[in-house]
Amino acid sequence: MSCSKCNVSLAGSECVEKDNKHFCINCYNSQFGKICTVCQTLIPIGTQYASYGEKYWHRLCFRCATCNESLTTYKIGDDGQHYCSTCYNEKYGPKCIVCQKAITISLYVETEGGLCHEDCFRCSSKTCGKKLDDGYIPKDNAFFCQDCYNEIISTQIFTDIFACPSFVLTELLRKEQINMKSIAQTHKTELKPTIESIVKELLIPKILNTNLSMLNIEQAQTVLHLFPTIVMNAAVHNGSIQLVAGDLTKQNVDVIVVCSTSEILLKNILEQAGLVVTEEYNRLSSSVDQQNSLIETGPGNLSCKAILFLPWMTSLNQDSKIVSTSISEFVSKSLHHILYHPKVYRTVAFPAIGCGLIQCPVTIAAQAMIDAAIAKLKETMLYFTVSFVIFPNQFNVHQGFANRLALIQSPSEPFGSVQYSFSSRYKTMIIMNC
Numbered sequence: 563m564s565c566s567k568c569n570v571s572l573a574g575s576e577c578v579e580k581d582n583k584h585f586c587i588n589c590y591n592s593q594f595g596k597i598c599t600v601c602q603t604l605i606p607i608g609t610q611y612a613s614y615g616e617k618y619w620h621r622l623c624f625r626c627a628t629c630n631e632s633l634t635t636y637k638i639g640d641d642g643q644h645y646c647s648t649c650y651n652e653k654y655g656p657k658c659i660v661c662q663k664a665i666t667i668s669l670y671v672e673t674e675g676g677l678c679h680e681d682c683f684r685c686s687s688k689t690c691g692k693k694l695d696d697g698y699i700p701k702d703n704a705f706f707c708q709d710c711y712n713e714i715i716s717t718q719i720f721t722d723i724f725a726c727p728s729f730v731l732t733e734l735l736r737k738e739q740i741n742m743k744s745i746a747q748t749h750k751t752e753l754k755p756t757i758e759s760i761v762k763e764l765l766i767p768k769i770l771n772t773n774l775s776m777l778n779i780e781q782a783q784t785v786l787h788l789f790p791t792i793v794m795n796a797a798v799h800n801g802s803i804q805l806v807a808g809d810l811t812k813q814n815v816d817v818i819v820v821c822s823t824s825e826i827l828l829k830n831i832l833e834q835a836g837l838v839v840t841e842e843y844n845r846l847s848s849s850v851d852q853q854n855s856l857i858e859t860g861p862g863n864l865s866c867k868a869i870l871f872l873p874w875m876t877s878l879n880q881d882s883k884i885v886s887t888s889i890s891e892f893v894s895k896s897l898h899h900i901l902y903h904p905k906v907y908r909t910v911a912f913p914a915i916g917c918g919l920i921q922c923p924v925t926i927a928a929q930a931m932i933d934a935a936i937a938k939l940k941e942t943m944l945y946f947t948v949s950f951v952i953f954p955n956q957f958n959v960h961q962g963f964a965n966r967l968a969l970i971q972s973p974s975e976p977f978g979s980v981q982y983s984f985s986s987r988y989k990t991m992i993i994m995n996c
């Protein structure tokens with residue numbers, strides 16, 4: 563008798579019969595043997611294995627998906643994995659409503675809110691915590707012994723909140739307090755008012771007029787005097803342009819752009835970003851032409867994702883058209899690098915360039931930078947925000963950029979927004995049970 567596949571004589575050798583045919587061990591394993599789901603190797607005939615559906619495992623490969631212990635008995639989870647009883651109960655079993663851990667033992671208490679470990683079933687009062695063997699009283703998803711419950715309900719506290727801007731006359735607060743006093747007297751309660759301060763965003767609306775362009779400039783001058791920290795915003799294509807009064811190093815944006823030929827700005831950025839960024843910038847700048855090259859570094863200590871260093875060169879008393887063109891190229895080159903970056907960036911912050919030692923007229927710098935940003939935003943389908951950050955003490959610069967941005971805002975947009983302090987009066991009524 564020979565193997566039905568390889569024709570090797572089976573005399574004196576082990577063989578396997580299948581479908582009235584005889585096979586040597588090797589041929590049977592290669593043709594009909596099962597493959598382990600875990601290690602993807604053969605499960606030889608005659609060895610122990612586990613199976614589920616059309617999947618097979620070596621006995622030692624059949625392990626719990628969580629603890630990796632070998633399985634003799636198992637349960638199948640909702641994810642199709644095999645688990646030992648302990649791990650299955652930890653993941654899919656009922657949870658104790660007190661400690662939120664699985665209930666894996668038979669000693670538990672069934673309450674109105676669910677199941678609870680017997681040892682977790684204690685009075686919820688922080689000063690008590692005794693076991694509730696003599697019964698309990700439920701309250702607000704907690705359990706109390708009779709003594710603690712009686713103490714808790716002896717005092718009930720109700721709180722109401724009434725808020726108004728700090729600059730609004732306190733008449734609103736006064737009327738609200740009179741109303742609460744009346745309620746307190748009706749219920750024979752004690753009124754305890756307190757006042758706290760909260761900060762919210764306050765929108766500054768635009769005044770509409772037929773002479774819109776002139777009015778926007780006049781309103782910009784007035785609003786900046788009233789709210790020096792106002793954030794102006796203008797929608798452009800799928801993105802927006804913002805004007806922010808603040809410190810460039812404090813901006814929470816994806817990319818901060820730095821004019822590397824501005825010694826004061828460069829020094830400030832590197833000091834704030836830290837030693838790692840300083841060394842990275844020095845290393846990169848030593849290997850490129852600093853007058854023309856763009857350098858990108860990590861954020862260091864700043865809140866951004868990257869810092870972009872780009873030179874901008876011009877000279878005093880240069881033709882205004884040449885200055886305007888050079889400023890536009892600075893903004894365009896920076897935005898092109900950011901918008902088409904392998905990493906997807908959504909926000910960028912620029913300083914106002916040309917308004918320092920170069921003494922470029924603010925109107926030229928503002929128009930060149932904002933118009934260049936508009937042109938680049940119209941090239942992309944990304945929702946992208948370009949911010950121009952002006953130091954609060956640079957009022958004339960802030961005014962020039964605000965005037966330009968006001969001209970491109972749509973009539974439906976608010977002039978801007980400010981973070982403003984609101985006074986909140988918290989009124990607490992304590993009701994004493996008689």
